[in-house]
Amino acid sequence: MISEWGRSRQFFERSQRSLAGGVSSPFRRNLAETLFFQDGSGAEIQDIDGNWYTDYVLAWGPLILGHKHPAIVEALRKAVEAPHNYGAQHELEFVVAELICSLIPCAERVALTSSGSEAVQLAMRLARAHTHRNLLVKFEGHYHGWMDSALLSYHASGTEIGPAQKPNVVLGSRGQVPNAADNIIVLPWNDLQAASAVFAERGDEIAGIITEPVLCNSGCLMPAEGFLPGLRRLADQHGALLIFDEVITGFRIATGGAQSVFNVIPDIATFGKAIGGGLPLSVVAGRKEILELIVDGGVVFGGTFNGNPISLAAAHATIAELIRDKGRTLGEAVKSGERLMNGLREAANRRGVPLEVTGFGTAFSVHFTERSSLGNYRDTLGDERMVLRSWLRECLKEGLYLLPDGRMYTSVVHTDEQISRTLEAFDRALARCLAGATAQ
Ligand SMILES: Cc1ncc(COP(=O)(O)O)c(C=O)c1O
Incomplete structure (x- = not known):
């Protein structure tokens, strides 16, 4: 011992x-x-x-x-002997993007970022830009990174959380701007009735619903039968987008992500963690017309290390290993x-x-x-x-x-x-x- x-x-x-x-x-x-x-x-x-x-x-x-x-070590060995960062385009960016598009059902286009928190920020911005609306629905206990706009009602205590019918939007950190809470509606997860009620009341203000498809950050809870398809329906009925935060489920539950397992295709999905095999890489994937808002549609994001060759070499080796033998x-x-x-x-x-x-x-x-x-x-x-x-x-x-x-x-x-x-x-x-x- x-x-x-x-x-x-x-x-x-x-x-x-x-x-x-x-x-x-x-x-x-x-x-x-x-x-x-x-x-x-x-x-x-x-x-x-x-x-x-x-x-x-x-x-x-x-x-x-x-x-x-060994596959990652070999890929990294080659990558470290080449330039570490061009801050410009190189082949591995679209090779990895093509692989992701071939594996992930919602991925018609992808954007590369470095951490899950950043990927979520871009996904939220895209949803708001696409719908011209501000409000996002998120669920209690879900973690979407540590940024002001996302760290809400993550692990609220029993005294903070409020009634299940109308949960409080609870800030996750001192120093976080309180008005971050103004743009979020928080709901209990796996409760389609609660989601339907909110959409009935404010559906035309809601840009999107963001959810972990499996609630990994509060005890790895599985979605109830019909819950994810129900969210998909609600989003469609009200012109909102469905965002799956697959930072944990991606390349861990299946090579097609949770969306392939539950057969519910979101408009946008975020990936991180496993996709880089241990190197910093995150990805926003989604429908072409939404992702194409980047650059030509006025949606701005950046990142000095986006698409860096070292992370992409590790991701390429990781994905290749995971898709071997189907x-x-x-x-x-x-x-x-x-x-x-x-x-x-x-x-x-x-x-x-x-x-x-x-x-x-x-x-x-x-x-x-x-x-x-x-x-x-x-x-x-x-x-x-x-x-x-x-x-x-x-x-x-x-x-x-x-x-x-x-x-x-x-x-x-x-x-x-x-x-x-x-x-x-x-x-x-x-x-x-x-x-x-x-x-x-
Ligand atoms: C579902 C989910 N989204 C986003 C994040 C944030 O990712 P990162 O820690 O890479 O910023 C995490 C991190 O644990 C996560 O589990």
């Missing part, structure tokens, strides 16, 4: 003396230990105390091919993740622990909850977070590196053996939690 994190703790102390908060993204402060890493290979990652973990964080999603995948590799990764989900449910069942596992094979979440059905963010507010915390700590000691909210990402390189060992470790961690052996 792992119990030695002395060097990580020393590094963290030192880091806090120069780097704000000691981490490069505040979300990383919430893990069971603030670890520093020095190596990784396949599905394994090593901290600076020399401990190896099976990695289910995967850089918060991007590493769909794991660490140092997407068999990703399909198998989804199946082996499902094995993990089922094994965990069985272990909890055997031990009489109330637990729900939600999501799909390559992105799912563990909820310690008495509820048997979780449909939206409000349903997750009753999760036993203290139990989750102690289980996560026990898992860390077992050599499992997991996200702080109980989410787990798997990759195409997690082996059957690693999955089996993980299930045994989960069970031991569960047993120790039950025995109250959660000493820090």
